[in-house]
Amino acid sequence: MTRTALLARLAALGAAVALAGCSSAVKLDEPAPVENRTGSGAAGAGGPGGPAEGGAAGGVRPGGTTPGSERPVQQVTVDPSKDPMNDPSNPLSRRSIYFDFDSFTIRDEFRPVVEAHAKFLVSNKARRIVVQGNTDERGSREYNLALGQKRAEAVRRALNALGVADAQIEAISFGEEKPKALGGDETAMAENRRADIVYQ
Amino acid sequence: MNFLWALLATVLVLLSPPGAAQMRIDVTGVGATQLPIAIAGFATEGRVPQDVAAVIRSDLARSGAFRVIDPQQTLSETAAVDFTGLKGRGADSVVAGSVARLADGRYDVRYRLYDTVRQQPIAGESLVAPEADLRLAGHRIADAIFERLTGEKGIFSTRVAYVTKEATRFRLNVADWDGENVQSPLVSPEPIISPAWSPDGTRLAYVSFEQRKPVVYVHVLATGQRTAVANFRGSNSAPAWSPDGRTLAVALTLNGLSQIYLINAADGANARRLTTSNAIDTEPAFSPDGRHLYFTSDRGGAPQVYRIPVAGGDATRITFGSGYNTSPRVSPDGRTLAFLTRRDGRYFVALKDLAGGAETVLTDGGREEAPSFAPNGRWVMYTTQAAGRDVLMASSTDGRVRQRLSSSLGDIREPAWGPFAK
Numbered sequence: 001m002t003r004t005a006l007l008a009r010l011a012a013l014g015a016a017v018a019l020a021g022c023s024s025a026v027k028l029d030e031p032a033p034v035e036n037r038t039g040s041g042a043a044g045a046g047g048p049g050g051p052a053e054g055g056a057a058g059g060v061r062p063g064g065t066t067p068g069s070e071r072p073v074q075q076v077t078v079d080p081s082k083d084p085m086n087d088p089s090n091p092l093s094r095r096s097i098y099f100d101f102d103s104f105t106i107r108d109e110f111r112p113v114v115e116a117h118a119k120f121l122v123s124n125k126a127r128r129i130v131v132q133g134n135t136d137e138r139g140s141r142e143y144n145l146a147l148g149q150k151r152a153e154a155v156r157r158a159l160n161a162l163g164v165a166d167a168q169i170e171a172i173s174f175g176e177e178k179p180k181a182l183g184g185d186e187t188a189m190a191e192n193r194r195a196d197i198v199y200q
Numbered sequence: 201m202n203f204l205w206a207l208l209a210t211v212l213v214l215l216s217p218p219g220a221a222q223m224r225i226d227v228t229g230v231g232a233t234q235l236p237i238a239i240a241g242f243a244t245e246g247r248v249p250q251d252v253a254a255v256i257r258s259d260l261a262r263s264g265a266f267r268v269i270d271p272q273q274t275l276s277e278t279a280a281v282d283f284t285g286l287k288g289r290g291a292d293s294v295v296a297g298s299v300a301r302l303a304d305g306r307y308d309v310r311y312r313l314y315d316t317v318r319q320q321p322i323a324g325e326s327l328v329a330p331e332a333d334l335r336l337a338g339h340r341i342a343d344a345i346f347e348r349l350t351g352e353k354g355i356f357s358t359r360v361a362y363v364t365k366e367a368t369r370f371r372l373n374v375a376d377w378d379g380e381n382v383q384s385p386l387v388s389p390e391p392i393i394s395p396a397w398s399p400d401g402t403r404l405a406y407v408s409f410e411q412r413k414p415v416v417y418v419h420v421l422a423t424g425q426r427t428a429v430a431n432f433r434g435s436n437s438a439p440a441w442s443p444d445g446r447t448l449a450v451a452l453t454l455n456g457l458s459q460i461y462l463i464n465a466a467d468g469a470n471a472r473r474l475t476t477s478n479a480i481d482t483e484p485a486f487s488p489d490g491r492h493l494y495f496t497s498d499r500g501g502a503p504q505v506y507r508i509p510v511a512g513g514d515a516t517r518i519t520f521g522s523g524y525n526t527s528p529r530v531s532p533d534g535r536t537l538a539f540l541t542r543r544d545g546r547y548f549v550a551l552k553d554l555a556g557g558a559e560t561v562l563t564d565g566g567r568e569e570a571p572s573f574a575p576n577g578r579w580v581m582y583t584t585q586a587a588g589r590d591v592l593m594a595s596s597t598d599g600r601v602r603q604r605l606s607s608s609l610g611d612i613r614e615p616a617w618g619p620f621a622k
Binding site: 130138139140141142143145146147149150153157170171172173174175177178 | 391393394407409412413414433434435437438451453456457458480482483496503524526527540542547569570614
C-alpha cells in the first residue's frame with residue numbers, strides 16, 4: 001500500500017467513524033435482517049474485501065484537495081456498501097443458499113448467487129471458500145451431517161461446473177449442530193436448511 | 201402395556217455431585233418378574249464416608265428386576281441372620297455386609313448373599329477399595345448379586361459417555377451408569393457429537409467441530425492425549441470401533457457425499473473405502489463378531505439400514521417398516537438391531553430381531569435419537585426431549601422399565617454406553 005493510499009484510508013476511517021457517531025436512525029426494536037448481510041465487513045459469514053475488490057473500483061470515491069498545496073492529499077472515502085461483497089445490489093453480497101425440505105436442488109432464485117460467486121472465484125484464483133451445509137434439527141445427527149454435506153456438495157458441484165477450481169472450494173457440513181435460527185417451528189427450520197459460502 | 205407404567209413403582213433419586221450440574225433420575229415401570237431381596241445396612245468400623253448398602257439398593261431397584269426391602273437394621277456378613285423374620289417380610293434373599301477402614305486408609309468391603317429359604321449363604325466376597333472407589337465397590341457387589349440371582353451380567357459398574365450443552369459450552373462427559381462421578385474429558389465452545397467407546401473402555405472416539413468442521417478424534421481418557429485420526433478434506437464423522445479395537449469405521453466425504461471408510465484407530469492411517477454408492481452412506485456399526493458393518497444409506501431414495509461384509513461385497517437392506525430408519529446399533533449378542541425410526545412425523549427407537557423378526561417400536565416420546573445398547577443387552581439408552589430440553593432415557597429391551605436422566609442446567613444428549621469394566 002502506498003503512503004497516499006494509507007493516508008486516504010485513515011481519513012476515510014475517520015469520516016466513517018464520524019458518520020457512525022452522528023447516526024441515530026437505528027431503531028432498537030427493529031428485527032435484524034436475516035438474509036441480507038449488508039452490514040459492515042465484519043458481519044455475516046463471509047470475509048469480504050480482499051485485494052481484488054479494494055482500491056478505486058466502485059467502493060472508493062475521490063475527495064477534494066487543498067488549493068495551492070505543494071503536497072496535495074486526495075481524500076478518499078470508503079463506502080462499505082459499495083464493496084461488491086456487501087453491496088445489496090450485487091449478488092456477491094448474498095452468500096446463503098436455501099433449500100426446500102428434504103431437497104438438495106439449488107432453487108432458480110439462487111442461480112444468480114452461485115453464478116456471481118463462480119465468476120468472482122474464476123477471476124480471483126487465489127481466493128478460497130468453504131461451503132458449509134446445514135439442516136434442520138429433525139432426526140439423526142449423523143444423518144443430518146451427511147444431508148448438510150449433500151447441500152454443500154450441490155453448491156460445490158455447481159461452482160465447479162461454472163469453472164471454479166477444486167482447490168478453491170472445500171465443502172463441509174455442520175449438520176444440525178450450528179443452527180442459525182433457534183426453535184422448532186417451520187420458519188426456524190427453513191432458515192436452517194441452508195448452505196453458506198464463506199470466504200477464507 | 202402403558203397401564204404398567206402408571207406408577208407401579210416410582211423411585212426418585214436426587215443426586216448432586218459437588219460442583220456439577222444437579223442430575224435427577226426418575227425410574228418408572230417394573231420388570232416382568234421382580235425378585236424380592238432384603239439389603240441390610242452394612243456394619244462399619246472407623247470413619248466410612250459412603251453408604252455402600254444404599255448404592256446396592258439403588259442399583260438393584262433401578263434395574264426393575266428386584267423388589268428391594270430395607271429391613272431397617274444393620275447386619276454384618278458374620279452376624280446371625282433372622283431368616284424366618286426376613287422370609288416373613290417377603291424376602292427370598294438377603295444381603296449383609298461390612299465396611300472397615302484399613303490402616304493404609306483404604307476400605308475392606310465385605311458382603312454375603314443368603315437364600316432365606318435354604319437358610320444358607322450363596323455368594324460372598326471381600327473387596328479392598330480406596331475412598332474414591334467406595335461407590336464402585338457397591339456397584340461391583342450389585343453386579344455380583346444381579347448375576348448370581350438372574351444369570352445375566354449386571355451393568356452397575358459400567359460407565360456412560362454423553363454430551364452436555366449449557367449455553368454455548370459443550371462438554372463430553374463420562375459418568376457412572378447412575379449419573380454419579382461425572383468427569384469431563386473435553387470442554388469446547390464448538391459442538392461435540394457421536395462419542396464411541398473403545399472396546400477396552402480406555403479411549404473415546406468422537407466428532408469435534410473445534411476446527412470449524414467435523415473432525416474425528418481418539419481421546420485417551422487416563423492421559424487426555426488426543427489424536428485427530430480423521431481430518432480429511434470435507435467432513436469426517438460417525439466413528440465406530442471394530443471389536444478388536446484396532447480399526448475405526450468412519451464417514452468421509454473425499455468423493456463428494458458421505459461414504460464409509462476404515463482407518464487405523466491408533467493413527468488414522470491406511471484409509472480404505474468400504475462402501476461405493478452415489479448416495480449417502482454413514483453411521484457405521486460393527487457386528488459383535490467384527491465381520492459385518494451395519495450402516496445408514498439413502499441409496500434407495502430414503503434412509504434405511506443396510507449391512508455389508510467388512511471384507512467387501514454387496515450391501516443387504518435390513519429395515520423396511522418406515523421411510524426413515526437410521527442410527528443402527530447391534531446388541532452385544534448380535535441378535536437384535538436398535539435403530540431410529542420415523543412414524544407419522546415422530547421419531548422413536550425401534551428394535552428388530554435380526555433372525556428375521558418384525559420391527560417393534562420400543563419408545564413413546566416421539567423426539568428420540570441416538571440409541572446405544574448396554575453391554576448386557578438388557579437396556580437401550582437414547583436421547584429424547586422433556587420440557588424443551590434434551591434428556592437421556594434408558595429403556596429395558598422388553599419395554600417394561602424406563603429411567604430418565606436429566607440435568608438442571610442444560611441439554612444432555614448423544615449417550616454411548618461403555619463396555620463391561622475389566
